[in-house]
Amino acid sequence: MAPHPNEQQISLPSSFTSIQDLYKRGRGNLVNVIGIIKDFKPPIRTRGTDHKCEICLYDRCSEDGSFDSITLNVFRPENEMPDPGLGDVIVLFQVKFQERSEVLSLVTHKTTDIHLYSARQIPPPPESASNALRPEPRKATHKPGQPIHEYVSFFYHSVDKSCIPSEVEFQDIKAKYITANEKFKELKDVQVDTFVDVIVQLVRQPYDNDYRITLWVSDYTENDSFFNFTWKGPTIRADKPADPHEYESVMPYVADSGGEWKGPFGKRSMQVTCFDPHTAYVREQGLSIGSWVFLRNLHIRKGRNDANIEGFMREDLKINIAQMDTKDTVSPDPRLKEALRRKRGYEELKKIQSQEIFNASWAGKKRKSDLAEMGITSSDKPKRNKNKKKSKKKSMGHEESVTSSAVGSTISSTNDNNSNVKCEYENKPISTFEDILDPIYYKTKINSKEVELQLPFVNLNYRADVRVINFMPPDLRDFAQPKRMSEYAMLSDYEESDADSDEERGSIADRAAVRQWEWRFFLELEDANSPNDHGGKKKTLWVAVNNFSAQCLLNLDASDLHQDEDNLDILRDRLFLLWGELEEKKSIREENKRRAARAALSNTNLNRPPSHSSDDEGPAPRKHETELRSSQISNLPFSCCIRQYGVKVREEDPAKADAGKGKRWQRMFGLFGTKIVTHQQQAV
The missing domain is CATH 2.40.50.140 (Nucleic acid-binding proteins)
Structure with a gap:
């Protein structure tokens, strides 16, 4: 108008x-x-x-x-x-x-x-x-x-x-919205003979019985009328490591429950039986364990055992199940966000309660069995240096300060360090790689006998003087990767764990469709303070650089570097301040390897010996590559912070699967608290 x-x-x-x-x-x-x-x-x-x-x-x-x-x-x-x-x-x-x-x-x-x-x-x-x-x-x-x-x-x-x-339309929409909110309940508040709306997660794979589908759901609240899933603790056997995430529990009366219960434990889960047309929706949408769903008009009544309450999605003219999108960070449902917060709180509590048992129980049983098979008792075990053992004996799972973790170290940083790199804890003692790599033992008693168990990893922080001698991936454009989306991403206080293993990170085929990117690369560090070994080499260590640490190091946000030439140039310039001509030298080595491979294939086809057997033809021999690595990389050392942690990786050997079925712990090291300072920043 x-x-x-x-x-x-x-x-x-x-x-x-x-x-x-x-x-x-x-x-x-x-x-x-x-x-x-x-x-x-x-x-x-x-x-x-x-x-x-x-x-x-x-x-x-x-x-x-x-x-x-x-x-x-x-x-x-x-x-x-x-x-x-x-x-x-x-x-x-x-x-x-x-x-x-x-x-x-x-x-x-x-x-x-x-x-x-x-x-x-x-x-x-x-x-x-x-x-x-x-x-x-x-x-x-x-x-x-x-x-x-x-x-x-x-x-x-x-x-x-x-x-x-x-x-009329405005008031009708408003009334429906209010009614929907009043009908919405958390599982802790549902009662017999009511119809409610709930947001829940499928915590067990749906059981399809042709004309009906059985779901087990939870929103991580507790209801006294639910079945109590109790945890009896891990099964400790000498030939099979215990898994803190595999639990023995008593299943309720249902025959189609599908094996061992994995959680959540306590009175946090309810059985829901679905009939048409809801069964068709479950099948067509491929709902499975982990899916979050909105169940509308869920009928609550006593179950078949007359002891616990259950939910029923009755026959209806419309479908009252809708899958929730946990990746919606634009307009997320606040009720889903609250459920995700409860789930995260439950998982953190479960981890704390199970970790202590995991650290001692399975390891103790396995170690005792190994010692018995070898005929060794705890008194026969060789003793380490008493003072060193005392200073290093730490229980896994407790974060240590940089001061505490620089075990027995009195080394001071050299004044010849790279002035372009700053370390967060510059006044802390320096640790050598020998300190960092030395195994840590946990002292415990098993059947009144004292034994020492080597821990797979410990959560400790260190400071060291290092030089960068290698990096992965070899192409700087691959230093940034598509960001894996977590169901907790919609939470405002969400911080993604930097200890996720590669196998847990989703792969994305269409790079152009990805909007969020994160840093993820690795640096091979050489200890600037350790003496050369008999082969003339210093101790080295690979460290992971996660997104947060890389943002600190580079003062640059990740992007698709295959498309973003400007950021790629900035990245290359800043890394030059860190490692000098390393990228150029590495490119030469990579090209030499490719030439060697091509030449070897060509010589094989001509029935001639490979080129590296001749002194006057073909690419440089492997010995020369080693010399290139050790002598021609002349970047200055710098102080950096390094942390030790553990990740779960696949393990086919049951005897080595110390992190659960098909998993073992792998010790990892990561860079943190280290920053490249540009010339402009130094001037300021």
């Missing part, structure tokens, strides 16, 4: 920003906005005392017929929530303009004030809309003055309202 020709034009107050102009503002800024309300989702409970509601507002119709609209996310206690009506004008002071996953939105800040003008009471201009201002549910710091009252009248009567639904 355009204003009357004789009607006075009133401009948007200077302290306010139009929705169209928000795109020109910096993300994260606090802005003032005026709009008209076209959609409203009533408050739902979130973590803690806050609730959340969503308000969609717009301020103009664009030339293409679309509307400049944006969503406001309001986080406040329930009694301070706004309750807008259809077409009300909203005036926002100090709301945060944000961008998440390329979607723009507004979110309330502690300084945000929200003012609503009732659409039915806004007079035509030039009259003031002050009488249409509705009472505030909370005390406001910023209050609209007369210029804003006058602008609201002009704005409301001049803006196109064709996109606003009718009053």
Whole structure:
């Protein structure tokens, strides 16, 4: 609706920003906005005392017929929530303009004030809309003055309202949303003879019995009416290592439960039986263990044993199962986020409770059996240096400071270190690779006999003087990889573990479709302080550089370096400050290897000896490659922080599977707290 020709034009107050102009503002800024309300989702409970509601507002119709609209996310206690009506004008002071996953939105800040003008009471201009201002549910710091009252009248009567639904439609949508929220329950609150909506995860593979499908689900809350899955502890056998994540438990009465229960333990899981058309949905969508689903109109009643309650998805004209998307970081369901937080809390608690048993029980049994087979008792075991053993004996799972982990070290950093590299703990003692690589033993008693068990790894931090002598992958463009998405990614406090093994990271075929990238590469370090061995070499160590550590090291975010030539050039320049001409020398070695392979294949075809048997033809021999590696790489040493940790890897030999069935622990080392300082930063 355009204003009357004789009607006075009133401009948007200077302290306010139009929705169209928000795109020109910096993300994260606090802005003032005026709009008209076209959609409203009533408050739902979130973590803690806050609730959340969503308000969609717009301020103009664009030339293409679309509307400049944006969503406001309001986080406040329930009694301070706004309750807008259809077409009300909203005036926002100090709301945060944000961008998440390329979607723009507004979110309330502690300084945000929200003012609503009732659409039915806004007079035509030039009259003031002050009488249409509705009472505030909370005390406001910023209050609209007369210029804003006058602008609201002009704005409301001049803006196109064709996109606003009718009053009947608006109230119907609002009522349905409220009813859905009231019907939604966490599993801890479900009761017999009720129909509820729940968000749950499948914790066991669905059992398909043709005309029905049985699910076991959990939202990681506890209900006294659920079956109690108890953990009896790991089965300790000399010929099979225990697995802290494999549990013996008592299964309930159902015959189709599908073997051992893997968790969650306690009264956290409920059986759900599905009938058509829900069975068809489960099959077609391929729902499996780990899937999160929204179950609507779930019937709760006593189970067949008359002891525990169960859920039933009855026959219906519509499908009441919907799969949830845990990768949706744009508009995630807050109820799903709360369930994910509960799951994460449960897993952390389970890990803590099982780790101590894992460290001692299975290792003790296996070690005792090995000693018995060899006819060795604990008193026969050779003793290590008493002082060194005392200083190094640490129990796995306890983080140590850099000071504590620099075991028995009195080495000081040389003044000839690379000035382009800074270490977070420059005043801490230096550890040698001999210290770092020396195994750690855990002293325990088994059947009243004292034994020492070598731990597969320990969580310790060190500082060392090193030089970079190699890196992987060989192509710098592969230093950045597509980011693996976790179901916890939608949580605002999510931090991905940097100890994930390669086998746990998903592969992505279409690189162009990936929007998020992370650093992941490896450096081979040489101990600058250790003496040469009999072969003239120093001790070396491979360290992993994860995304967080690489961001610290490079002061650069990861991107698709196969496409991003600018970032690739920056990466190459900064790594030159770290390792000098290493990349160039490595390229020569790689090319020599390729030439050797081609020449060997050619000579084989001609029935001639390989070229490396002749002194005057073909590529350099392997000995020369070794000399190239040790003498021609002349970069300066630098101090860095190194941490030791463990990851699970596949293991086919049951005798070596010390991390569970088909898994073993592999000791790893990672770089952290180290930064390349550019010349510009040094100047500052």
